[in-house]
Amino acid sequence: MSGIDKMKNKAEELSGHGKESVGEATGDRDLQAEGEKDQAKGNLKQAGEKVKDAFK
Template sequence: MGIDDKFDAKADELKGKAKEAAGRATDDPDLEAEGRGEQVKGNLKQAAEKVKDAFKR
């Protein structure tokens, strides 16, 4: 995985934060939960990238 994958992971995290905030603002618990899920997905991708980078050294 390269720079594109790192960018996608960060994009998932930021998109999730935006959805969570929108869900909270509109009192939509489904949208809020979807946003939290996307944040977790992005965070897991970022963690995997960090592990891969550590093994490259």
């Protein structure tokens, strides 16, 4: 299950990167901020998965 969670977290991070890029290109500051937030959330979840893996 950990592998699936890692893929979901990476997908969330990549989706955030896409939102940020589109927001930057179109001048949509809200979309850009949402993308940055999604990236941070994905990174935080990935860090949690790494900690769980370290204790296995």
